[in-house]
Amino acid sequence: MGVSQEKLAELMGVSPQTINCIEGCRTWVSDRTLGKLAQVLDVEVFQLLGPPEDGNQAVFTDDMALELKLSRLRQEIKNSVDICFEAVKLR
Secondary structure (H helix, E strand, O other): OOOOHHHHHHHHOOOHHHHHHHHOOOOOOOHHHHHHHHHHHOOOHHHHOOOOOEOOEOOOOHHHHHHHHHHHHHHHHHHHHHHHHHHHHHO
16 A cells, blocks of 8 residues: 555554564464554454455455454454453452
8 A cells, every 4th residue: 555564553552573573474463453454544453354355356355354254343342341350340
């Protein structure tokens, strides 16, 4: 997209080293970081999780997109349950 690692890091609020590690597949990327990256690049998160597109034809199937959505939903449910348990523990 013509954006340097330094500029992308600045837009995301992370270090250039983090961007370098992500690009080089040398680090695990959190869902929060993926979300920031997708937002800055103006793409959907699932588009960052697979091989690059071949021309204008997406390489992701509907099943793959559905699995990613289900995974995200599971994580949201887990986070909600964790928040509820934490609230109960504080009482």
